[in-house]
Amino acid sequence: MxxxxxxxxxxxxxxxxxxxxxxxxxxxxxxxxxxxxxxxxxxxxxRPSGIDEPNIFYISSIGFNDAFNERVAVEEDLAALRAMPGVVDALQTNSVPLSGGGWSMGLQTEPGDDMDGVGVAVYFVDDHALDTYDLELVAGEFFSPTDIEWREGSSSTWPDRTVITVAMAEALFGEDEWRSGVGKTVYINNNEPMTVTGIIDRMQAAWNGWDGVERTMLVPQRTLFGSSRYIIRAEPGLRDELMPQVEEMLAQSNKDRIVRGLRTMEETRERSYxxxxxxxxxxxxxxxxxxxxxxxxxxxxxxxxxxxxxxxxxxxxxxxxxxxxxxxxxxxxxxxxxxxxxxxxxxxxxxxxxxxxxxxxxxxxxxxxxxxxxxxxxxxxxxxxxxxxxxxxxxxxxxxxxxx
Amino acid sequence: MLSMQNISMVYRTDTVETHALRQFNLDVGEGEFVAITGPSGSGKTTFLNIAGLLEKFTSGRYELDGKDVSSLSDAATSRVRNEKIGFVFQGFNLIPDLNVFDNVDVPLRYRGFNGAERKQRIERVLDMVGLASRQKHLPAQLSGGQQQRVAIARALAGEPRFLLADEPTGNLDSQMAMSIMELIQEINRGGTTIIMVTHDPTLANLAGRNVHIRDGRVSDSDADTQLAEVAVG
Known part of the structure; x- marks a missing residue:
């Protein structure tokens, strides 16, 4: 050279x-x-959302007249959904991971209005959440059927227990101490105590751009908000076949509501990103x-x-x-x-x-x-x-x- | 030293065949100084290109320094040019962006000499052509005569067996031309074989032998430099 x-x-x-x-x-x-x-x-x-995205889809049910009894509808719908061939499990919830819309609250380890809370996404679920989302419980216990309550839209109180993600446990109790969070009391709305009964590995919030997207809490309540969202997990390979069947079943089973928003988790992820x-x-x-x-x-x-x-x-x-x-x-x-x-x-x-x-x-x-x-x-x-x-x-x- | 037997060179296009050299024969001995003359289009430049291995010929046999060079690869031909032949061009062909030192250095780098060897050779030849103090000058900062001296230094730095000069004084005034010719004669006296293509009968007279080319053939050759007897035209 x-x-x-x-x-x-x-x-x-x-x-x-x-x-x-x-x-x-x-x-x-x-x-x-x-x-x-x-x-x-x-x-x-x-980033994994923590749930079985390829096999999960969801649909909304909205009552439109006084004859619609939401509590009865939810119980009947869940029973019918869980009985459908090809359905692994189903639940009613308020929000869907990565969907862009959901609830958030703050949890703190000490009560008091002057204490700083840690922001957390809230999902209302029942005792079927582990199977429906395919969540991994890494510490403590999950909700039992007797833990599940009904929550009115106007309610401002909270049940006495919650399950949180590892990320939330780390934020509350320290990165090395997150397992110690099981059995501890945390406070919502500054002063309302909740016991952390279990910790799940991962479940993302509804907002992918939030820096606390991994911080999530599960609350053992079914909601009576007038609008129900059902999360359905299908057996592998049956999701696309099940989706129209579910939509049809819900539409036919109760004429006092409309069903809409049938969407897969994969589509939700695609829309989200x-x-x-x-x-x-x-x-x-x-x-x-x-x-x-x-x-x-x-x-x-x-x-x-x-x-x-x-x-x-x-x-x-x-x-x-x-x-x-x-x-x-x-x-x-x-x-x-x-x-x-x-x-x-x-x-x-x-x-x-x-x-x-x-x-x-x-x-x-x-x-x-x-x-x-x-x-x-x-x-x-x-x-x-x-x-x-x-x-x-x-x-x-x-x-x-x-x-x- | 150089032996060409029945060399032919034909340039072909789709419609035209041009015979630049026809059955061309020439032998040049070790240490000779031969002037090649001839009218424009006679084949002088083609001869020079073939002699200097700048161009392949169509047929015939060419031996340089006792070796047949007609079938050498491109890389081998480049090596022979680098090691055995020095070129002096009419337009000097110095590289304008390189200073005198770097210009003379060009063939030495291709030869693969180390830095110290190159420096020693460059300084020696620049001293020989009287430009030792101009090493850092760019060609544009030198006169035509000085530029041709740099070109001669570049040609000699690798100590070639023979020197090919293409109208070496063609772009110089008569005074500078004579000075360059004296230098070329001196190089020849040092043992280097020289073939010089020129239009100028006076300069050709300074060579030991004159070869006149017409229509691609040697039309006349003498050994006593009587150029007048092989007059152009």
């Missing part, structure tokens, strides 16, 4: 090289920060476009350089350069230009990330992204310059003796 003379020659004719280096630097800064955002979003999207998925696609497109533009810039500069230096290439060939030497010259030249670009880009990337973290409250990028992006851009540069370099290497040495 002849980096010394190539560098000195570049420095005497540097405008094009500097522009390409700047382009590489800007591309790198945008690329790395975009990848960092993609990473954050993709990680969020990949639709914005993130679109953002990822847009950012990936932007990265691809920037890389393409940068590569085209490199191709353009190298092609111009080859055309401008045809005689010089012929002379080098006459003086003993092999085809590989000529190709190597242009590849090395690009390596220097791209090298300048990625070094500048590294600084620019870090600066942009610091600003974005500050301005948009984003996660700090992972450090390994910088050397990885440097490598990618150097490879892209080498690939882009390969064509022009090959063309240069095919310039015949006889060009050296041509006078025009």
């Amino acid at each position: 002849q980096f010394g003379p190539i560098w000195r020659a570049l420095m005497r004719n540097k405008t094009g090289a500097i522009l390409i280096a700047l382009q590489v630097a800007v591309t790198m800064a945008i690329m790395v920060n975009a990848i960092s955002i993609i990473q954050t979003r993709a990680e969020a999207m990949a 639709r914005g993130d998925a679109s953002m990822i696609k847009l950012l990936m497109f932007t990265i691809g476009l920037l890389l393409l533009i940068t590569a085209l810039g490199i191709v353009g500069l190298a092609s111009f350089s080859v055309s401008r230096r045809t005689k010089q290439i012929g002379t080098r060939r006459a003086l003993g350069a092999t085809r590989a030497d000529i190709a190597g010259y242009f590849m090395s030249e690009n390596l220097l230009i791209s090298g300048m670009g990625v070094l500048l880009g590294a600084a620019l990337t870090v600066g942009l990330n610091m600003w974005m973290v500050d301005a948009f409250d984003l996660d700090r990028m992972e450090v390994w992204l910088v050397p990885a992006a440097m490598g990618v851009l150097l490879v892209v540069g080498q690939l882009a310059v390969f064509g022009p370099a090959r063309r240069a290497s095919s310039v015949p040495p006889a060009v050296a003796t041509r006078t025009v």
Whole structure:
């Protein structure tokens, strides 16, 4: 390699090289920060909800006249749903994970209005919740049938027990002490005591963008809110077959209500992360476009350089350069230009990330992204310059003796 | 040193065949200084390209330094050019973005010499052509004569067995031309075989032998430099 003379020659004719280096630097800064955002979003999207998403669907039942007895309807509906062939289990609840709408409260370990509570998503469930959601109980006990109460829409009191997620237990009792939460009393509405009877591994809240999305509590109550949402878990492979059957059964079993909102958990997840998925696609497109533009810039500069230096290439060939030497010259030249670009880009990337973290409250990028992006851009540069370099290497040495 | 037997060179397009060299024969001995003359289009440049291994010929046999070079690979041809042949071009062909030192360094790097060896060789040849103090100058900062001296230094730095000069004084005024010719003669006296293509009868007279080319063939050759007897046209 002849980096010394190539560098000195570049420095005497540097405008094009500097522009390409700047382009590489800007591309790198945008690329790395975009990848960092993609990473954050993709990680969020990949978080397990804690429930058996592929086999779960849900539907709402809303009474529309005075003849509708919600309590009776819920009991009959649940009995009918649980008896349907292909249904693993079913329950009535107030909200669906990742659906965007739900309840939240605050729990605290000490009573008192002046104590800080820890935000928690609330699901009203019955003793079938473990089977219906396929939750994993990791400590304590779950609700028994006798624990289940009815909750009116106007009620502001809470039952005496709850089951919480590990994340909520960690937030309340400490990361290493979460198991000790079983049997302890926590306070809702500042002063109402509830005993933590069990802890489940994981169940996400309704809001995927909430930083406490893993903090959830289950409350042993069925609701009488006028609108019931039934969660149904099908046996593997039977979900799509069951969905219309469930809808039909509910519609026919009680004419005083309407059923609507039949939806799978998978669709709910897709809807929940639709914005993130679109953002990822847009950012990936932007990265691809920037890389393409940068590569085209490199191709353009190298092609111009080859055309401008045809005689010089012929002379080098006459003086003993092999085809590989000529190709190597242009590849090395690009390596220097791209090298300048990625070094500048590294600084620019870090600066942009610091600003974005500050301005948009984003996660700090992972450090390994910088050397990885440097490598990618150097490879892209080498690939882009390969064509022009090959063309240069095919310039015949006889060009050296041509006078025009 | 150089032996060409029945060399033919035909350039073909879809419709036209141009015979640049026809059954061309030439032998040049070790240490000779041969001038190649001829009118425009006679085949001088084609001869120079073939002699310098810049171009493949259509048929015939070419031996350089006792070896048949007609079937060498591109890389092997490059190596022979680098090690055995020095080129001096009419337009100097210096690389404008490199200074004098780096220009002379070009063939030495392809040769694979280490840094110390290259430096020693560059300084020696620049001293020989009288430009030791101009190492850091760019070609544009030198006169035409000085640029050609740099080109000669570049050609000589690898200590080639023979030097091919293509109208080496074509772009110089008469005073500079004579100075360059004196340098070339001096190089020849040092033992380097020289083949020089030129239009100028006066310069050709300075060679040990003159070969006149017409229509792609050697039309006349003398050993006593009587160029007037092989007058152009």
